[in-house]
Amino acid sequence: MATIARRPAPQPRAHPARPSGARNRSRGARLLGALCGSRGIFWQGVAAAVALGASAVVSLLVVPADAAQGDVQRLMYVHVPAAWTAYLSFAVVAFASAAYLRTGRVHWDRLAVAAAEAGVLFTGLTIALGSLWGRPIWGAWWTWDPRLTTTLVLLLVYAGYLAVRGLPDNPDRGARWSAVVGLVGFLDVPVVHLSVVWWRGLHQPATVLRPGTPTMAGSMLAALLLAVLAFTLLWAYLVAARMRTERAAQRTRRELLSAPVRRGVQPVAPVADLVATAPTPQGAGSHG
Amino acid sequence: MTGEALALAAKDLRLELRGRHAVSTVLPFAVTLLVALGLALGPDRPLLRQVAPGLLWITVLFAAVLATRRSYELEGEDGALEGLLLSPADPAAIFLGKAAALSVQLLALEVVLVTVMALLFGLPLAAAPVALALVCLLATVGLAAIGSLFGVVAQAARTREGVLPLLVLPAAIPLLVDAVRATSLALEGRDVTGWLGLLLSFDVVALAAGTLLYGYLVED
Amino acid sequence: MGGAGGFRHVVRRRTHPTCRIDAHAACLDGVTRVFGQQPALVRVRLVVRPGEVVLLRGTNGSGKSTLLRVLATAVTPTHGRGCVFGHDLVTDRRDVRRLTELVGHQTRLYGDLSAAENLRFVARMHHADPALVPAVLEQVGLLEVADERTRGFSQGMRQRLAMARTLVRAPSLLLLDEPYAGLDDQAGSLVHALVAATIRRGGAAVLASHDDLVGFAADRTVTLAAGETVVVPQPSLLSAAPGGLT
Amino acid sequence: MGDWSYVAPGYALTAVAFAAAVLRLHRRTRADRAAAARLAALRRSRRTPPVPPP
Numbered sequence: 001m002a003t004i005a006r007r008p009a010p011q012p013r014a015h016p017a018r019p020s021g022a023r024n025r026s027r028g029a030r031l032l033g034a035l036c037g038s039r040g041i042f043w044q045g046v047a048a049a050v051a052l053g054a055s056a057v058v059s060l061l062v063v064p065a066d067a068a069q070g071d072v073q074r075l076m077y078v079h080v081p082a083a084w085t086a087y088l089s090f091a092v093v094a095f096a097s098a099a100y101l102r103t104g105r106v107h108w109d110r111l112a113v114a115a116a117e118a119g120v121l122f123t124g125l126t127i128a129l130g131s132l133w134g135r136p137i138w139g140a141w142w143t144w145d146p147r148l149t150t151t152l153v154l155l156l157v158y159a160g161y162l163a164v165r166g167l168p169d170n171p172d173r174g175a176r177w178s179a180v181v182g183l184v185g186f187l188d189v190p191v192v193h194l195s196v197v198w199w200r201g202l203h204q205p206a207t208v209l210r211p212g213t214p215t216m217a218g219s220m221l222a223a224l225l226l227a228v229l230a231f232t233l234l235w236a237y238l239v240a241a242r243m244r245t246e247r248a249a250q251r252t253r254r255e256l257l258s259a260p261v262r263r264g265v266q267p268v269a270p271v272a273d274l275v276a277t278a279p280t281p282q283g284a285g286s287h288g
Numbered sequence: 289m290t291g292e293a294l295a296l297a298a299k300d301l302r303l304e305l306r307g308r309h310a311v312s313t314v315l316p317f318a319v320t321l322l323v324a325l326g327l328a329l330g331p332d333r334p335l336l337r338q339v340a341p342g343l344l345w346i347t348v349l350f351a352a353v354l355a356t357r358r359s360y361e362l363e364g365e366d367g368a369l370e371g372l373l374l375s376p377a378d379p380a381a382i383f384l385g386k387a388a389a390l391s392v393q394l395l396a397l398e399v400v401l402v403t404v405m406a407l408l409f410g411l412p413l414a415a416a417p418v419a420l421a422l423v424c425l426l427a428t429v430g431l432a433a434i435g436s437l438f439g440v441v442a443q444a445a446r447t448r449e450g451v452l453p454l455l456v457l458p459a460a461i462p463l464l465v466d467a468v469r470a471t472s473l474a475l476e477g478r479d480v481t482g483w484l485g486l487l488l489s490f491d492v493v494a495l496a497a498g499t500l501l502y503g504y505l506v507e508d
Numbered sequence: 509m510g511g512a513g514g515f516r517h518v519v520r521r522r523t524h525p526t527c528r529i530d531a532h533a534a535c536l537d538g539v540t541r542v543f544g545q546q547p548a549l550v551r552v553r554l555v556v557r558p559g560e561v562v563l564l565r566g567t568n569g570s571g572k573s574t575l576l577r578v579l580a581t582a583v584t585p586t587h588g589r590g591c592v593f594g595h596d597l598v599t600d601r602r603d604v605r606r607l608t609e610l611v612g613h614q615t616r617l618y619g620d621l622s623a624a625e626n627l628r629f630v631a632r633m634h635h636a637d638p639a640l641v642p643a644v645l646e647q648v649g650l651l652e653v654a655d656e657r658t659r660g661f662s663q664g665m666r667q668r669l670a671m672a673r674t675l676v677r678a679p680s681l682l683l684l685d686e687p688y689a690g691l692d693d694q695a696g697s698l699v700h701a702l703v704a705a706t707i708r709r710g711g712a713a714v715l716a717s718h719d720d721l722v723g724f725a726a727d728r729t730v731t732l733a734a735g736e737t738v739v740v741p742q743p744s745l746l747s748a749a750p751g752g753l754t
Numbered sequence: 755m756g757d758w759s760y761v762a763p764g765y766a767l768t769a770v771a772f773a774a775a776v777l778r779l780h781r782r783t784r785a786d787r788a789a790a791a792r793l794a795a796l797r798r799s800r801r802t803p804p805v806p807p808p
Contacts, residue, residue, distance in 0.1 A: 045776070052772070056765065060761075060765065070757065071757065071758055071761055072757055072760050072761060074761045075760065075761055075764045078764055078765060078768045079764075082768070101501070101504055118775075121771060121775050124771075125767070125768060125771050128767055129764050129767070129768070132760055132763065132764050132767075133760065133764070135760065136757060136760055153458060153461055156457075156458035156461075157458055157459075159454075159458075160454055160455050160458055163451075163454060164441065164445075164451075164455070167441070167445035167447070167451065168444065168445060168508075169543055169544040170508060170542075170543065170544075170584075172584070172586070173507075173508055176504045176505070176507070177441055177504075177505060179504070180437075180501045180504055180505055181455065183497065183501065184434075184437070184459055184494075184497050184501070185458070185459070187493045187497055188458075188459055188461075188462060188493075191462040191486070191489060191490050191493065192461060192462045192465075194462075194486065195462045195465040195466050195486060196465065198469070198482070198483070198486070199465050199469055234772060237776075238775055238776070238779065241779045241783065242779060244783065245779065245782045245783055245786055248783075248786035248787075248789075248790060249786060251790070252786070252789050252790065252793060255793050255797075291632070292632070292633055295629060295632040295633060296633070299618070299621070299629050302620075302621065302625070303618055303620050303621065306620035306621070306657075307620050362618065362619075362620075365618075365619060366614055366615055366616055366617050366618075366619070366666075367612070367614030367615075367616045368616045368617065368618055370582055370614070370616065371616035371630075372633070373582070374580060374581065374582055374605050374608075374610060375605065375630075375633040375634055376602050376603075376605045376606040376634065376635070377633050378602070507584060507601075508582065508583050508584055
């Protein structure tokens with residue numbers, strides 16, 4: 001019987017407009033992909049470490065102390081970049097939350113979570129350093145300075161963002177709730193700042209804490225910009241690494257739903273320890 | 289859309305008149321808190337008059353949290369909230385209806401609280417009654433908007449206890465600051481237009497956020 | 509596209525082409541739904557044609573209620589797609605909600621409102637005619653308690669009121685979750701009248717029930733086990749021989 | 755008035771905070787990698803045809 005000539009399986013015709021394979025992704029996407037790959041993150045970490053080291057050396061030793069405040073003013077080189085990074089991550093949380101609500105893409109939510117967690121770190125640091133610096137200058141650990149108070153409100157909003165994530169049993173819903181809290185918190189910040197400025201009734205010019213006034217000595221400004229760059233690099237590293245862990249956690253969670261695994265595992269506990277306690281697979285395959 | 293919001297607000301208020309929860313629990317709580325705060329600060333009348341606005345708005349804030357929780361509990365009792373969400377009504381209409389009903393309840397509460405404070409702390413209400421009324425109105429609308437927005441989160445969350453204050457209080461901080469300052473200025477008869485503008489901007493932000501984002505909170 | 513208010517946020521899922529045609533009253537295409545870690549529904553495929561009554565059978569926790577709640581858009585499917593009368597379950601929620609009514613053990617009533625007030629509120633929220641309320645109450649036999657608060661009603665009376673709500677709304681897709689629990693025979697016949705009315709209107713009905721339908725022919729029976737549809741060979745006329753997986 | 759007793763704790767606090775954050779992330783990455791490995795093993799074992807029950 002004539003063997004039926006096997007028609008060669010139709011090759012998956014690459015869509016003419018979009019050649020398949022890595023080449024079709026735009027240059028930006030490829031660069032982002034490289035940055036977020038585990039190797040990329042490692043080099044980000046190294047760059048951040050180098051920049052932080054250099055900035056510490058410069059701001060502690062090289063730069064002259066401030067005429068009025070003396071060495072205490074060196075705290076500016078950590079307090080101001082921390083404040084800048086805190087507000088940066090808050091803006092990223094708000095933007096990513098809005099994008100997640102708008103498009104429903106999961107990577108926006110991961111970016112929002114990563115930025116929120118980094119935000120909590122830097123906001124807490126800003127407040128601690130701010131009061132540490134305020135102590136010798138204003139003689140009090142806490143003054144209702146508009147910026148410090150707004151940063152404190154920022155910290156409360158971050159706490160709300162992270163607390164709301166775990167509330168519903170449906171992780172998608174938790175992500176949506178936290179996105180809404182992140183957005184509402186972001187809309188709050190300008191009103192908070194304005195209220196506190198009026199509330200104190202003080203309209204004195206920017207206090208010495210406010211940087212960037214060109215009157216600062218050239219070298220100090222350079223040291224400050226280096227510190228800001230270093231903090232931003234570290235922030236980028238923390239966010240990128242946190243996004244990878246979030247992606248891995250979500251992948252594991254979805255993995256647990258795939259049929260072969262599901263039968264072997266009775267998922268009740270959270271993913272991390274759940275996998276650790278997963279019983280050794282029964283059936284012939286178990287080689288444990 | 290407005291028809292549904294009005295129907296919902298009317299239903300909420302009728303439920304309130306029937307259940308009289310605000311009158312029977314929230315009001316006594318508020319007055320007790322006020323008196324306790326007053327006692328804690330001592331009999332010194334000028335001091336009391338100076339902190340009176342702060343006491344008023346702290347009490348209203350906590351009363352708002354209680355009233356919001358009660359309003360959503362009534363919905364959740366028999367799954368009525370899900371009935372609302374499964375109706376073709378736009379989530380924004382549900383939000384506005386709840387916020388309107390809550391505002392009316394809180395305003396009624398404030399009228400009583402302000403008169404009680406006027407008696408206890410000897411506040412010169414006659415100084416600028418219109419300004420005072422405007423401040424109370426704008427502050428209450430903002431508070432009701434935040435309460436209604438986050439109330440559904442507290443109702444649907446697994447651990448219900450501490451969620452509502454955790455979400456409402458940080459968001460209400462600017463409102464608290466503005467209302468206290470505006471009230472004290474109003475009592476002294478000074479100009480409050482700047483603060484009213486700030487309160488108004490807060491209300492616009494809160495209502496806009498509520499209208500746009502309520503849909504995301506309620507969908508499962 | 510009347511996306512439900514703020515819920516335009518949705519994973520950009522195109523509904524399966526075959527699903528879009530209006531021939532289907534409801535269709536689920538590989539719907540999975542996970543609660544926390546427990547998958548309640550796993551890749552369920554279901555097609556309900558207009559005029560059809562589908563009976564869902566299965567043990568407790570087999571996913572019957574979740575399936576009804578997914579069809580009623582009370583719950584979003586984690587994976588997979590579905591549509592009701594051509595409206596996608598995830599993007600065209602308001603249209604789906606205009607057409608479907610889910611009656612479960614929760615009767616969604618306000619305790620402090622009277623029966624009539626509850627129904628008038630439902631009529632206004634669903635753009636139905638409030639004048640229908642007295643007639644409907646009479647039909648479910650609650651006319652004499654129309655002005656009493658529902659807080660004092662028994663479970664059976666509350667479920668009759670829930671059915672009255674369905675009559676007021678006149679939905680196209682009727683989703684009944686254990687409609688017979690706690691009902692006497694007379695109320696049971698009300699359920700049949702309700703389903704028959706929906707079918708006459710060209711709608712469809714999906715019932716989840718343990719006990720056998722007395723004097724009632726479901727066109728098709730779907731059995732669920734652990735969230736997955738199980739093909740069980742049995743005659744479709746249930747009243748003939750109660751079988752299937754129990 | 756240049757007083758290092760405030761600057762030193764400030765920088766120390768910053769260094770400790772950063773180190774803690776990086777360490778936490780590193781530990782999580784390692785835990786995720788272990789989880790992924792376990793799952794892969796579980797999936798591989800599942801794929802081998804199970805021996806028919808006796």
